[in-house]
Amino acid sequence: MADTGKYLVITPEEMAYVRKQLGTNEEDIKTAVTSLREWLRMQPHLPDAVDDSFIERMYINSKCSMEKVKLGLDAYFSLKHRFPELLMNRDIEGSDFQFAKKHLKMMVMPRLTKDAYRVHVLTAVDEDSTNVIWPLYGKILTTRLEIMLVEDYSLGDVGIIDLANVNAGHIVRADINLVRNIEVCYQTAYRRRLKGLHLVNASKIIHSVMKIVKMALSEKLQKRVFAHLPGSTTLFDYVQRDCVPDELGGTAGPADNFAYKVREMVNSEWLLEKDKYMSDESKRPADNHYGDIYGIAGSFKKLSVD
Template sequence: MTCALEIMLVEDYSLGDVIVFDLANVNGGHIVRTDINLIRNLEVCYKTAYRRRLKGLHLVNASKIIHSAMKIVKVALSEKLQKRVFAHLPGSTTLFEYVQRDCIPDELGGTAGPVDNFSYKLREMVSREWLLEKDKYMSDESKRPAENRYGDIYGIAGSFKKLSVD
């Protein structure tokens, strides 16, 4: 997923993303072990670091247990994002009310071809040289302020009164 986000950061000019997750092999035990703070941090990273706008998150083949657990997980999300997260029961066609059938892979009932074609297209865009070039970019941690009184998850100290950015 991170590699796809890196490519979208450089190549994509969309107004927002619609993400579809297939939860056919996920059970209630996976949801119980999910850290809500991790979900919150993923949302912040997605919005601030990658500068992406989430138009919809669709969880396909979600069991009734996961469907119920999503009500609890949604509490960790912002109000706007709560309205954009949907869980679809196995065998339902409610996904197609939000996403066109020709954008969904065959395995999920769409007409966009096999899901393997999507990963092959991603692999074509990523080369070894591209990954090695991206690996060279890093922050200079010696310029980062030593004290972080405000507890930002990205380690940037400051407020509106006093802003200290490296």
């Protein structure tokens, strides 16, 4: 892993705030991590291939629920079988990733919001829809989540999608199943929580976008999607301006200052090493109920949003 901690800004005060909001403290976290590591070692089908900081962040992401962390740890290793196109072979230095960076800007803003949420932005979509390969951006998204699982410390996420250049061609090429699969990975393997998804510069195309949202996202997540018309400032009723790039009306600075910066915190070798660690389903105990929720057969009806 490359040098870390130089882009995602998390102050001791913010870390303390997150813990306070979740009703936890250093002693509780240490006890939980010790217990969860022992549980992991007792699972014959799961590798013991995570460090304490990883478990701590999954504990925080799971609102300090031991049962949800166990679900998360199982999902983290087992969903690689179910969604290899999203969770495996993530060569961020390869030609595919380099191509993607030229046709759409994805970024994680370095500062937390005042209520300790992390802001994610998607903007500058290439108007030529044939240059936007959505499955590849899904893989880039999970790469980001992988890094944040060892680097971030927040209460969840706020997403901002700029629809300014999105047209019918992009809509036709959209894959509803891909969106659903990303949601499963987001909620289970990474235990992230989405506070709100904001569609900015929403115009005539918004009706088509919302149709996809309703078909692809769970009912709870649908209620957390907000549309903002071109020229409006309603986004800032939800997100402070210093967490939004200049191009979208914020004051954080140009989008180019942030696009793909989180990806620069690691190298391909670190990510590809993750491919070695996955569940061995032949060793999953017959009475293990986690596989019923998101195992290889993959019945996702029981999933819910925290």
